[in-house]
Amino acid sequence: MKASWVAEQKTVESSLVSGAELFIQGLQNEKVDVVFGYPGGAVLPIYDALYKAEMKHVLTRHEQGAIHAAQGYARVTGKPGVVLATSGPGATNLVTGIADAMIDSIPLVIFTGQVATKVIGTDAFQEADIVGITMPITKHNYQVQKAEDLPRIMKEAFHIANTGRKGPVLIDIPKDIAVNQAPLKEVSDLHLPGYQPTMKPNILQVKRLNEALQVAKKPVLLTGAGVLAARAEEELLAFAEYYQIPVVQTLLGLGGFPADHPLCYGMAGMHGTYAANMALYDCDLLIGIGARFDDRLTGNLDHFAKKAVVAHIDIDPAEIGKNIPTEIPIVGCAKETLKALNQTQGEKSNFNDWVIQLSKYRSELPLTYKSNEKELKPQKLMEILHEVTKGAAIVSTDVGQHQMWAAQYYTFSTSNRWITSGGLGTMGFGFPAAIGAKVGRPDLPVIAVVGDGGFQMTLQELGVLQDWELPVIVVIVNNKSLGMVRQWQEIFYEKRYSHSLLDIQPDFVKLAAAYGIEGKRAENEEEVREALEAALSSKKPFVLDCAVTADENVYPMIAPGKGLHEMIGVRG
Amino acid sequence: MRRIISATVLNESGVLNRLTGLLTKRQFNIENITVGHTEDPAVSKVTLTVWVEDDRKAEQLVKQLHKQINILKVRDLTNMALVSRELALIKVLTTPDTRSEIKMLIEPFRATVLDVSLENVTLEVTGDSEKVDALIELLRPYGIKEISRTGLTAIPRGTQKKVLELHPYSIM
Numbered sequence: 001m002k003a004s005w006v007a008e009q010k011t012v013e014s015s016l017v018s019g020a021e022l023f024i025q026g027l028q029n030e031k032v033d034v035v036f037g038y039p040g041g042a043v044l045p046i047y048d049a050l051y052k053a054e055m056k057h058v059l060t061r062h063e064q065g066a067i068h069a070a071q072g073y074a075r076v077t078g079k080p081g082v083v084l085a086t087s088g089p090g091a092t093n094l095v096t097g098i099a100d101a102m103i104d105s106i107p108l109v110i111f112t113g114q115v116a117t118k119v120i121g122t123d124a125f126q127e128a129d130i131v132g133i134t135m136p137i138t139k140h141n142y143q144v145q146k147a148e149d150l151p152r153i154m155k156e157a158f159h160i161a162n163t164g165r166k167g168p169v170l171i172d173i174p175k176d177i178a179v180n181q182a183p184l185k186e187v188s189d190l191h192l193p194g195y196q197p198t199m200k201p202n203i204l205q206v207k208r209l210n211e212a213l214q215v216a217k218k219p220v221l222l223t224g225a226g227v228l229a230a231r232a233e234e235e236l237l238a239f240a241e242y243y244q245i246p247v248v249q250t251l252l253g254l255g256g257f258p259a260d261h262p263l264c265y266g267m268a269g270m271h272g273t274y275a276a277n278m279a280l281y282d283c284d285l286l287i288g289i290g291a292r293f294d295d296r297l298t299g300n301l302d303h304f305a306k307k308a309v310v311a312h313i314d315i316d317p318a319e320i321g322k323n324i325p326t327e328i329p330i331v332g333c334a335k336e337t338l339k340a341l342n343q344t345q346g347e348k349s350n351f352n353d354w355v356i357q358l359s360k361y362r363s364e365l366p367l368t369y370k371s372n373e374k375e376l377k378p379q380k381l382m383e384i385l386h387e388v389t390k391g392a393a394i395v396s397t398d399v400g401q402h403q404m405w406a407a408q409y410y411t412f413s414t415s416n417r418w419i420t421s422g423g424l425g426t427m428g429f430g431f432p433a434a435i436g437a438k439v440g441r442p443d444l445p446v447i448a449v450v451g452d453g454g455f456q457m458t459l460q461e462l463g464v465l466q467d468w469e470l471p472v473i474v475v476i477v478n479n480k481s482l483g484m485v486r487q488w489q490e491i492f493y494e495k496r497y498s499h500s501l502l503d504i505q506p507d508f509v510k511l512a513a514a515y516g517i518e519g520k521r522a523e524n525e526e527e528v529r530e531a532l533e534a535a536l537s538s539k540k541p542f543v544l545d546c547a548v549t550a551d552e553n554v555y556p557m558i559a560p561g562k563g564l565h566e567m568i569g570v571r572g
Numbered sequence: 573m574r575r576i577i578s579a580t581v582l583n584e585s586g587v588l589n590r591l592t593g594l595l596t597k598r599q600f601n602i603e604n605i606t607v608g609h610t611e612d613p614a615v616s617k618v619t620l621t622v623w624v625e626d627d628r629k630a631e632q633l634v635k636q637l638h639k640q641i642n643i644l645k646v647r648d649l650t651n652m653a654l655v656s657r658e659l660a661l662i663k664v665l666t667t668p669d670t671r672s673e674i675k676m677l678i679e680p681f682r683a684t685v686l687d688v689s690l691e692n693v694t695l696e697v698t699g700d701s702e703k704v705d706a707l708i709e710l711l712r713p714y715g716i717k718e719i720s721r722t723g724l725t726a727i728p729r730g731t732q733k734k735v736l737e738l739h740p741y742s743i744m
Binding site for chain 2 (some may be wrong): 131132135136139140160192193194195316317318321322325
């Protein structure tokens with residue numbers, strides 16, 4: 001014992017290193033392979049250490065690009081995305097992405113520089129209270145007070161970000177902390193007495209759910225992003241198949257259950273399928289798994305699953321009972337809970353009548369649109385995308401009409417292929433997120449499906465495609481407008497298109513060319529197909545500007561304040 | 573309804589900010605809040621009184637607080653048998669005629685006189701909020717110059733009612 005104690009002392013004394021080097025060591029301990037970032041004054045010591053460490057660093061052209069890229073990376077790899085930005089404006093430029101990651105439970109560890117400790121609070125150059133600013137939009141955040149605390153804080157941050165209900169954790173590092181010397185030592189076990197997420201479900205509640213399935217006639221499974229975060233796809237499939245329970249999905253849960261499975265009735269919610277929404281409206285047992293009953297899913301709560309006993313499985317106890325009263329609350333990780341459910345299965349019940357009813361809805365009232373030979377319909381565009389990529393690509397979207405069409409028509413049969421900004425609805429998210437996804441999964445084709453509005457919010461990241469020769473295909477669903485805003489103005493504001501029409505646009509093909517990237521404008525199905533096939537085989541970045549029908553609307557639709565059964569435009 | 577919530581928190585910088593920020597974000601209105609050290613110097617206790625619409629809101633509040641990494645334990649004390657106290661300092665205008673009258677008045681409240689000047693006296697009273705309210709109302713006709721109240725702090729009694737008699741939450 002004594003010898004080892006002496007040895008430990010020696011390593012401590014002989015290896016004083018700077019805070020910046022502790023930062024690099026911390027990243028290596030967490031097996032971080034890439035950092036998305038942007039340098040600046042307060043992080044100069046850290047960037048100097050990065051230079052020497054030769055850590056892979058993706059330099060985006062704006063901090064917002066860095067954080068969305070990290071989100072895309074996290075979504076497809078399951079590992080926390082790592083972001084580095086400087087103090088003040090560098091840090092505040094991250095705020096949108098942090099809020100986005102928080103509401104969609106994406107694991108991120110964000111490092112921001114800060115002015116030196118002795119000038120904090122003096123309104124120093126590039127000082128912003130980023131810890132105060134991000135307190136309500138992070139799972140947790142820290143400001144490092146002593147260099148020697150950094151290894152512990154980093155270990156805690158990675159743990160907090162990627163366990164329980166995942167989310168962003170921010171670490172603010174004052175410039176002098178990155179310079180100060182501290183001992184390089186291993187961090188012993190984590191000590192977080194206030195953070196113990198419940199993974200295993202209460203077995204009594206699991207039993208109650210199995211019992212409820214014995215008496216139910218019309219059960220439905222509503223599956224969300226929690227299934228994907230827990231990697232519980234297999235368990236979900238086994239559970240649904242054993243009892244033959246129909247499955248509907250949230251926007252963020254797409255891919256958690258194969259879209260081509262006979263028990264899958266598609267996406268529910270504002271632009272969901274008729275079958276999925278009627279399943280939620282009519283069911284007598286609603287089993288929510290890793291979904292948070294967001295208002296875009298439920299519509300008017302007075303009409304939501306009113307005839308149903310509600311069972312809710314979620315890793316976050318605060319989600320249970322938040323929006324809808326819950327009879328069977330199960331706090332636990334989706335994987336563990338579904339395992340427990342599969343181990344304690346009751347008798348197989350007969351839900352045949354229910355399944356037949358929903359299947360009738362599905363076949364008689366599928367998602368539909370009016371084809372037109374002369375025009376490129378955006379829905380058709382998504383179908384072509386699916387066809388050309390054989391449904392195997394990673395699809396990343398912005399927010400708006402194109403997002404809904406992608407969700408509706410690019411059917412996902414594999415998990416972790418779908419990246420979208422759900423809760424926050426962040427325009428400008430899709431393209432940088434696709435960059436992060438390609439960095440995380442270089443083996444898969446990655447398509448950024450963006451609107452002409454959203455793309456113009458973060459298109460400077462074309463510089464990253466050029467820089468890294470990343471074969472991301474940008475598909476611009478170009479309707480020369482902020483389509484979803486325009487649609488709402490058409491339906492609810494008597495066609496007063498207030499500031500939603502974008503007639504003046506850059507030539508996106510020339511813009512791509514300016515970055516040394518090949519591009520093409522497509523105005524019909526054939527041109528789309530050809531360009532996509534060429535882009536996929538070229539393994540080079542590509543920008544495809546698709547001129548789609550400008551006044552096409554997303555249907556079906558549930559108007560605000562209406563119930564799930566009051567869909568409009570079901571027949572296209 | 574009024575709820576008394578007690579939270580045990582790590583004594584770190586920013587934790588109070590985190591707690592009150594969360595309440596603001598979720599639209600809970602704090603009526604009063606007290607913070608102080610506990611038997612463990614690394615741990616502080618926050619007692620807060622909030623108005624909530626219904627039990628579901630109260631449950632949501634407790635759960636959201638509990639999610640914070642440096643909040644260790646959260647308890648809704650409202651339905652528990654508890655002892656709660658608040659301290660108030662009250663400065664009342666006096667004349668030579670009313671001075672002894674006020675002294676008589678405050679006696680049943682076990683309030684004490686802390687300071688006397690020619691024009692006023694300063695009193696200290698401790699008790700539950702209703703008792704403090706009652707004394708203030710009694711003194712109001714004399715002219716109250718200043719009041720400073722600490723807000724409520726509370727601790728559950730050593731002996732509690734049986735759990736079955738308590739209002740159950742759907743999950744805690």
